[in-house]
Amino acid sequence: MCGIVGLFIKSAHLRPELGGMLAAMTSTLCSRGPDSAGFAVYTAEIPGLVKLTLTSDVAGFDAGTLGDALSRAIGVTRSVVSRHTHAVVTVPADRLTHARKWLADHAAHIRVVSEGVGLEIYKDVGYPDDVARAFEIGDIEGTHGIAHTRMATESAVTTNGAHPFSTGRDQCLVHNGSLSNHASLRRELVRDGVAIETQNDSEVAAGYLTRELRRGRTLGQSLESSLSDLDGFFTFVVGTRTGFGVLRDPIACKPAVIAETIDYVGFASEYRSLTCLPGIARARVFEPKPATPYFWEHQG
Amino acid sequence: MSENNSWVGRAVGVGGAQRSGTDIDLDEVSVRELNATLQALQPETNRSIWRVLNPAGRHALAVGMGAPANVELEGNVGYFCGGMNKQARISIEGNAGQGVGENMMSGLIHVRGDASQCAGATGRGGLLLIEGNAGARCGISMKGIDIVVKGEIGHLSAFMAQTGRLVVFGDAGDALGDSLYEARLYVRGKVESLGADCVEKEMRDEHRAELFTLIEKAGEAHAVDVSEFRRYGSARSLYNFHIDNAGAY
Numbered sequence: 001m002c003g004i005v006g007l008f009i010k011s012a013h014l015r016p017e018l019g020g021m022l023a024a025m026t027s028t029l030c031s032r033g034p035d036s037a038g039f040a041v042y043t044a045e046i047p048g049l050v051k052l053t054l055t056s057d058v059a060g061f062d063a064g065t066l067g068d069a070l071s072r073a074i075g076v077t078r079s080v081v082s083r084h085t086h087a088v089v090t091v092p093a094d095r096l097t098h099a100r101k102w103l104a105d106h107a108a109h110i111r112v113v114s115e116g117v118g119l120e121i122y123k124d125v126g127y128p129d130d131v132a133r134a135f136e137i138g139d140i141e142g143t144h145g146i147a148h149t150r151m152a153t154e155s156a157v158t159t160n161g162a163h164p165f166s167t168g169r170d171q172c173l174v175h176n177g178s179l180s181n182h183a184s185l186r187r188e189l190v191r192d193g194v195a196i197e198t199q200n201d202s203e204v205a206a207g208y209l210t211r212e213l214r215r216g217r218t219l220g221q222s223l224e225s226s227l228s229d230l231d232g233f234f235t236f237v238v239g240t241r242t243g244f245g246v247l248r249d250p251i252a253c254k255p256a257v258i259a260e261t262i263d264y265v266g267f268a269s270e271y272r273s274l275t276c277l278p279g280i281a282r283a284r285v286f287e288p289k290p291a292t293p294y295f296w297e298h299q300g
Numbered sequence: 301m302s303e304n305n306s307w308v309g310r311a312v313g314v315g316g317a318q319r320s321g322t323d324i325d326l327d328e329v330s331v332r333e334l335n336a337t338l339q340a341l342q343p344e345t346n347r348s349i350w351r352v353l354n355p356a357g358r359h360a361l362a363v364g365m366g367a368p369a370n371v372e373l374e375g376n377v378g379y380f381c382g383g384m385n386k387q388a389r390i391s392i393e394g395n396a397g398q399g400v401g402e403n404m405m406s407g408l409i410h411v412r413g414d415a416s417q418c419a420g421a422t423g424r425g426g427l428l429l430i431e432g433n434a435g436a437r438c439g440i441s442m443k444g445i446d447i448v449v450k451g452e453i454g455h456l457s458a459f460m461a462q463t464g465r466l467v468v469f470g471d472a473g474d475a476l477g478d479s480l481y482e483a484r485l486y487v488r489g490k491v492e493s494l495g496a497d498c499v500e501k502e503m504r505d506e507h508r509a510e511l512f513t514l515i516e517k518a519g520e521a522h523a524v525d526v527s528e529f530r531r532y533g534s535a536r537s538l539y540n541f542h543i544d545n546a547g548a549y
Contacts, residue, residue: 252417255416271376274357285395286414
């Protein structure tokens with residue numbers, strides 16, 4: 001099972017509603033994945049700054065204290081926003097390497113969930129509605145986002161194993177399905193320098209796209225080649241800084257439905273998840289074709 | 301005259317001021333209550349017109365009916381709508397999710413929009429009429445149902461289809477009729493590829509007559525020409541074990 005969701009806002013007036021719309025869409029898919037949930041949102045960018053979404057293996061870590069220590073160490077003004085078990089630390093792009101090294105050296109319990117100019121990721125174990133409430137996803141404003149409700153098959157039910165997975169800056173992926181060649185592909189990706197942290201098959205798909213993008217391929221080309229390089233069944237929704245894409249395997253056994261209006265493009269595992277969107281009755285509703293990459297991007 | 305033949309190219313249900321039906325609003329009534337109500341209808345019922353409001357993509361609507369009532373679903377529906385239907389005429393004023401009319405026995409299901417994958421799967425009788433497109437695996441393992449799709453159908457349609465007729469006004473995706481038994485497939489558009497053991501067959505008069513009847517039931521008798529269709533069926537070469545194929549097992 002698993003439920004996946006994507007939302008791409010076209011009309012600026014809906015940006016304040018991004019988190020609320022994503023949470024409402026995801027809520028309908030709780031039954032498809034009651035184990036864990038996660039939300040990736042692309043929020044306002046500030047030129048020259050990069051966001052690190054952090055969480056800790058230690059319960060109840062104090063993001064404020066950590067942020068103080070980090071900003072002193074790298075010599076910048078502290079910028080930390082906490083959300084439930086996660087915190088977003090914003091650092092100047094030219095201090096990013098320094099910041100990540102300091103975290104690795106001085107805060108071994110901290111895990112970097114995502115790094116991005118726009119991207120923030122919030123994910124945890126628990127019933128999706130509870131996860132969304134705990135992170136106050138409904139308050140988040142942004143341009144686009146993806147989300148996932150998990151019924152675990154390939155790895156343990158942990159925060160780490162929850163989707164979305166991010167293996168590259170401003171890149172993220174959610175997956176419904178299961179990959180059978182993830183072990184060999186993981187070894188290959190690790191050899192190629194892609195950081196993969198879990199035994200989860202979906203993280204390998206995210207890592208695969210990261211590698212292909214690093215090699216200078218476009219997202220469309222990377223999705224296209226994943227059709228022959230990934231063995232298994234899948235519907236993917238991937239997020240990048242400028243937009244989101246959808247891909248189904250050639251057999252297309254995992255469900256997918258898209259609704260597009262002048263204001264947004266919504267993706268969900270099931271149509272009922274889209275019924276909460278404004279103007280849905282007038283939306284163009286269709287199923288993405290198998291083995292065909294779809295992509296929507298913000299211009300500029 | 302069979303039940304299907306009595307419905308020739310007119311809308312399901314009764315419209316206008318004369319209608320006297322019962323509205324069920326799914327924002328107020330549960331799917332379980334709706335289905336229990338519809339399933340309790342007796343064949344001789346005089347409460348024959350039901351309108352279901354706010355289906356909102358909910359699953360398993362109007363399943364397991366056994367009476368010749370009319371059910372109009374006013375919007376998009378989720379999975380398995382009208383599954384196992386006997387006798388009822390179900391109209392979906394929107395798109396249908398996976399498995400619409402799955403294992404239906406008789407009656408009519410009319411989808412005004414598109415249908416997702418596995419439309420009419422394992423259906424044993426009746427007519428499934430889809431105004432738009434149908435997704436992958438349309439008519440998979442069909443066993444006597446008639447399916448008419450006015451748009452396109454997706455890949456692996458009529459997989460292991462046993463009996464019944466599948467009529468497609470548009471194109472068909474990859475591997476049409478793979479491992480087909482005795483179902484008859486009529487496609488007007490392009491077929492992306494034929495599945496194993498599915499071949500094009502000669503269109504004889506009896507096939508043209510059969511196709512015309514189905515087009516007529518779909519309300520398109522004077523709009524769609526039978527001569528534009530091609531017929532596909534089983535080459536019957538997979539029916540029995542061939543010693544020459546032993547190496548493949």
